[in-house]
Amino acid sequence: MNSTRLLTIEHLNKTYHTASEDVHALKDINLTFEQGELTSISGPSGSGKTTLLNLIGCLDMATDGKILLEGKDLVAMNQKERNMVRRQHLGFIFQNYNLIPVLKAWENVAMALQVLDTKQRQALALENKEDIKEKCFQMLEKVGLKGMEERLSNDLSGGQQQRVSIARALVKSPSLILADEPTANLDSANGLMILTLIEDLNKSMGITCIYSSHDDLVLEHTRRVIILKDGQLQCSK
Amino acid sequence: MFKIALRNLGRYKKRTIVTTFAIAVGVMTAIFFNAMLVGADNDSKRNLLWYETSCAKVFPKGYFEERNLYPVNFLIESEQGKELESLLQKDKVSYTKRFSSSAELFFLDEKTKVSGSLMAILYGIDLQQDKNVFHTMNSISEGTMIGKGTGQVILGCNLAYDMKARLGQEMTIQVKGRGGFIQTLDVVVQGIVTTENPIINTTGVFMDLEYLDDMLELDGAVTEYDLSWNTSNSSQAIKEASNALPLLKEQCSAIGLDCRSWEELAADILSLVQSKSSFSNLLLFFIFLIAAVGITNTMAMAVMERKKEIGMLKALGYTQRYIKGLFFLEGTLLGMLGSLAGVLLGILVTIPVQRYGIDFSSMVKDMNIGYRIAGIMHAELTGKECLAAALLAILASMFSASLAVRKAAKGEIAQILRRM
Numbered sequence: 001m002n003s004t005r006l007l008t009i010e011h012l013n014k015t016y017h018t019a020s021e022d023v024h025a026l027k028d029i030n031l032t033f034e035q036g037e038l039t040s041i042s043g044p045s046g047s048g049k050t051t052l053l054n055l056i057g058c059l060d061m062a063t064d065g066k067i068l069l070e071g072k073d074l075v076a077m078n079q080k081e082r083n084m085v086r087r088q089h090l091g092f093i094f095q096n097y098n099l100i101p102v103l104k105a106w107e108n109v110a111m112a113l114q115v116l117d118t119k120q121r122q123a124l125a126l127e128n129k130e131d132i133k134e135k136c137f138q139m140l141e142k143v144g145l146k147g148m149e150e151r152l153s154n155d156l157s158g159g160q161q162q163r164v165s166i167a168r169a170l171v172k173s174p175s176l177i178l179a180d181e182p183t184a185n186l187d188s189a190n191g192l193m194i195l196t197l198i199e200d201l202n203k204s205m206g207i208t209c210i211y212s213s214h215d216d217l218v219l220e221h222t223r224r225v226i227i228l229k230d231g232q233l234q235c236s237k
Numbered sequence: 238m239f240k241i242a243l244r245n246l247g248r249y250k251k252r253t254i255v256t257t258f259a260i261a262v263g264v265m266t267a268i269f270f271n272a273m274l275v276g277a278d279n280d281s282k283r284n285l286l287w288y289e290t291s292c293a294k295v296f297p298k299g300y301f302e303e304r305n306l307y308p309v310n311f312l313i314e315s316e317q318g319k320e321l322e323s324l325l326q327k328d329k330v331s332y333t334k335r336f337s338s339s340a341e342l343f344f345l346d347e348k349t350k351v352s353g354s355l356m357a358i359l360y361g362i363d364l365q366q367d368k369n370v371f372h373t374m375n376s377i378s379e380g381t382m383i384g385k386g387t388g389q390v391i392l393g394c395n396l397a398y399d400m401k402a403r404l405g406q407e408m409t410i411q412v413k414g415r416g417g418f419i420q421t422l423d424v425v426v427q428g429i430v431t432t433e434n435p436i437i438n439t440t441g442v443f444m445d446l447e448y449l450d451d452m453l454e455l456d457g458a459v460t461e462y463d464l465s466w467n468t469s470n471s472s473q474a475i476k477e478a479s480n481a482l483p484l485l486k487e488q489c490s491a492i493g494l495d496c497r498s499w500e501e502l503a504a505d506i507l508s509l510v511q512s513k514s515s516f517s518n519l520l521l522f523f524i525f526l527i528a529a530v531g532i533t534n535t536m537a538m539a540v541m542e543r544k545k546e547i548g549m550l551k552a553l554g555y556t557q558r559y560i561k562g563l564f565f566l567e568g569t570l571l572g573m574l575g576s577l578a579g580v581l582l583g584i585l586v587t588i589p590v591q592r593y594g595i596d597f598s599s600m601v602k603d604m605n606i607g608y609r610i611a612g613i614m615h616a617e618l619t620g621k622e623c624l625a626a627a628l629l630a631i632l633a634s635m636f637s638a639s640l641a642v643r644k645a646a647k648g649e650i651a652q653i654l655r656r657m
Contacts, residue, residue, distance in 0.1 A: 051651075059552060060651035087554025094654075098549035102244035115554045168553075 006175060006208050007033040007056065012065030012075075014051050014231075025051040027231045029065070033210065035175075038202045040211040040218050043228035049212040050180055052228065056210065057090055057178045058082040070175060087115055091169030091207075093179035093198075097161040099153040099168075105160075106149040109136040109168045116172065124172065139167040143197060159190030163197065170201060177209040183218060195221040238559070242566040246574070249539065256535045257575040260630050263528035264579020265586060267521050267626040272587045272616035274517055277608045278510060279617055280433070283471035284609040285506070287372040288434035290499040291463035292478035293485070295321060298495050300460065307339040307358065307460075309413045313494065315457030320492050322462075328485065330466065331369040334459040336361035336449055340412040340442060344400050351401040357393075357442045359412050361449035361459075370465040373430055373437060380404045380428030386447050389427035393441035397429045404428070410442070414453035422452055434609045475499070510608065528575070529633040536568050536641030548654040561642045568638020569631065576627035576634075583623065590616040 014026040026048045033039060041049040054060040056067060058074055067074040074085060091112070099108045113121065113132050126132050140149050143163040153161055162182065169177050179198070183191030199221050202209050211218050219225050227234040246253045286292060296304070300311035313321070318334065325332045340359035345352040364385055367374055374382060374391075383389040390410070392402055402408070406426045414420045424444070432438055450457065464485075466477035482498050489496035500507060540547070550560050594613035608614075 054651040057552070059654070060649050083551075083554050083556065086552060090552075092549075092552045094545075094549065094552075096545065098545050098552075100241065100546055100549075102241060102248045107240075111550075112553050 004035045005032060006035040006037075006070065007031075008066070008068040009056075010066040010068070012052075012055065012067060013063045014048070014055060014060070015063045025231050026055070026062075029233055031226065031233070033176075033208060035208055036202070036206045037224060038199065038209050038222050039224040039226060040213055040222040041226045041228060042212075042214055042219055043234070044214065046230075047228040048231040049214075049228050051231075053178050053180055053210065053212040056176070057092060058086050088120060088172070089175040091172065091174040091177040093162070093165050093169050093177065093182045095181040095184045097153075097158075097165045097185075099161055099164055101152065101154040104150050104152055105140060105145060105156065105164045106133060106136040108153050108164050109139055109171050112168045112171050120172075135171060136167070139171045140164070142170075142201070143167045157190075158186055159193060162186060162190070162194050166194070166197065166201075170205070170207065173205075173207070175208065177207055179209065179211045179213075181213050181215070182211065183213070183215055188217065191215070191217055238563055238566060242563060242570055245539070245567055246570060252535055252538070253571065253574075256531050256571055257578055259531040260528045260572060260575025260634065261578035261582055263524045264576050264626045264630045265582040266524050267629070268580065268583025268618070268623055269587050269590075269616070270517055270521060271622040271626065272583075272591065272618045273614065274514055275619060275622065276591070276615045276617035277610060278514075279472075280615060281506070281510060281609040282475065284432070284434040285503050286465075286471045286474060286499055287468075288432045288437045289609065290502040291370045291465050292474050293464045293482055293496055293498050294502060295462040295464065295489055296460070296495045296497065298493060301495055301497055301501075307337055309338055309415060309417060309453075309460070312415070312455070312458035312460060313462065317492065317494065318457065318459065318462070321489070321494060324485075324488055324492070325462070325464065328481065330464050330481070330485070331468065332462050332464050333363050333366040333370045334446065334462050335363070335367075336446055336453070336455060336459050337461060338412050340410050342396075342400065342442065343409040343411070344402065344406070345408075346401065346403075346406060349401055353400070355396065355400060356440075357396060358440045359410065359442045359444060359449075361446035361453075362443055363446050370463045370468065372468070373432055373441070373443065376430045376432040377428045378431035380426070383427045383443065383445050385445055387427075387445060388422060388424045388448060389444070390424045391428040391430055391443040392426060393438040394429050394431040395435070395439040396441065397426070402426050402429070412453065415455055415458070418454075420452055433612070436609065506609065513608075525629060525633050528630060529637040532568055532571060532634050532637035533641050535571065536564060536638045539567065540564060540642055544653055548650050551650045551653065557647070561639075564642035565635065565638050568641065569635050571638075572631040572634020576630040579630060580623050580627050583626065584618065587616045587618045591618055 009029055009031040012026055012029040016023040016025055029052065041052055043049050051060065055062050062075045065075060069085065069089060074082065077085065100111065110132050113126060113135065126135060137149050140146065143166050145160060145163050145167070148156065148160065153164060156164065183194055186194060195218060198209060201207065211222060297311040297313050300308065322332070338359050340357050341354050342357050343354045364383070377391065378394060383391055404426055408424055408426065410422045410424055412420055412422065430437070430441065449455065465474060466481065467474035478498065482496065486496045547560055594615040596613050597610065
């Protein structure tokens with residue numbers, strides 16, 4: 001497995017300002033992630049795990065500190081640059097899948113490709129709409145949804161919808177996949193199936209993946225666990 | 238984007254149907270009201286031209302300013318009239334001459350015991366030439382045309398109804414003659430006219446000009462010459478008159494006469510019609526406002542319900558502009574759908590009214606509503622009005638949608654996703 005440094009977090013802080021008080025969600029976090037890692041961020045509710053994942057995913061702004069993705073500081077970037085990072089380098093798997101119900105399974109996956117500019121599409125060998133469709137079909141096959149490509153996402157089960165969401169996250173071959181409580185809305189059998197799938201894809205495609213979860217099942221399927229408590233790093237093992 | 242927007246309309250079927258229906262009702266009402274207004278406007282103009290003002294009138298100088306008093310001290314004398322006639326013949330303008338005066342009608346019917354008096358407008362008409370300009374004598378609904386040199390009268394139908402007048406009934410008319418003396422005439426009801434102009438029906442009394450000339454010592458003088466350029470097509474007549482009148486006005490002025498167009502003669506009525514149109518436009522504005530509120534509400538609901546979609550699209554790297562555009566397109570499609578349905582409904586509702594009209598005769602008989610329409614009011618559907626209503630609705634939808642999606646994609650994604 002590749003051991004190149006992918007992500008470095010230095011003295012990261014996040015404070016939410018409310019009317020009555022300032023809430024320090026993250027306090028002086030320092031972490032590094034190697035390429036190909038399968039890591040979970042764990043901790044009790046309110047420990048700051050989702051906040052950390054959001055900051056890494058450019059979904060929120062840090063108060064101060066640095067997040068270096070492939071050497072580029074995400075905290076110093078403007079809105080447009082952060083948008084570009086999300087578009088090109090990051091894939092998201094949400095707790096409640098966040099699929100567009102009026103689109104078919106493959107069309108949902110294609111949403112991640114349609115946003116790419118011509119240069120980015122060419123890098124993925126996507127010349128036309130047919131190429132995009134083919135790529136989406138291949139990705140859905142990889143996540144075990146062969147034959148369900150033309151189904152509306154609303155007609156799929158929870159586990160199947162999460163698979164579509166995984167395919168959508170993986171289809172553009174991002175540097176990093178961020179999964180926020182990916183099994184929270186699934187029963188244990190489906191949860192296990194999803195975790196095994198991500199584990200297999202991590203091994204076969206070498207994609208770095210960071211979970212945020214307090215589910216023991218998730219922790220069992222990762223090679224590294226980072227524990228947060230009250231916004232501070234407790235341990236990384 | 239188009240595919241998602243279109244499918245989302247199908248996804249929220251009930252809401253789409255309700256909003257489309259609201260827009261459609263707005264557009265349909267706009268089309269119907271506009272068609273009624275256009276119809277009433279055109280019918281009014283035609284009925285003014287055919288029964289009241291003609292295309293233009295030539296008066297003696299000073300008469301126009303006091304025309305509402307029907308003065309008899311301003312007359313076009315016989316010689317001046319001949320000069321005018323040769324001018325009009327040269328220009329190939331159809332004309333007739335009239336003597337108009339206010340008059341009081343006294344009636345007593347031995348049979349029905351109905352008696353009393355009523356104010357009316359007495360028109361002395363040229364029995365030969367009146368039909369060259371006016372349609373009044375083509376509208377005799379009871380009785381026959383008055384005889385030359387006789388004291389016979391034709392009454393407007395509403396006037397006859399109010400007097401309980403019947404054919405052959407005798408009555409007395411008091412009218413001013415040359416110099417202002419009062420002449421009392423014993424006359425016989427020869428006919429009743431039912432025109433499409435309520436003013437004529439309510440106030441018009443028609444007699445032979447030759448008879449009145451004798452009785453009122455007019456010596457061939459009249460109060461007006463009435464002109465027409467086309468008696469079968471009022472729109473064409475208006476067009477031709479507006480082309481010919483500037484020169485004719487100059488020519489009349491040169492012989493000491495005052496030529497006035499139908500617009501000048503009916504200025505007060507036309508301004509009343511205009512103010513009615515403004516009020517109707519205000520009404521239409523409120524109809525569209527209601528539709529716009531409906532669309533804003535629908536789109537705001539859609540934005541609220543689809544927060545997670547918005548958050549996901551932003552997470553994938555879609556721009557704020559794309560996301561706003563998506564909702565904006567949905568609102569616009571909704572507007573287009575509603576407009577299309579509204580235009581179809583509007584046409585369906587208006588066509589029967591265009592063909593058969595709505596009978597307002599009982600309403601307008603006792604009431605002056607400004608329009609010169611005596612009974613059946615016809616709608617007039619125009620493609621321009623349909624298109625304008627549809628475009629207005631689409632624009633209102635676009636505006637409402639843009640209001641609703643203003644905040645759709647604002648804020649950090651984490652915040653948007655947390656709000657779910």
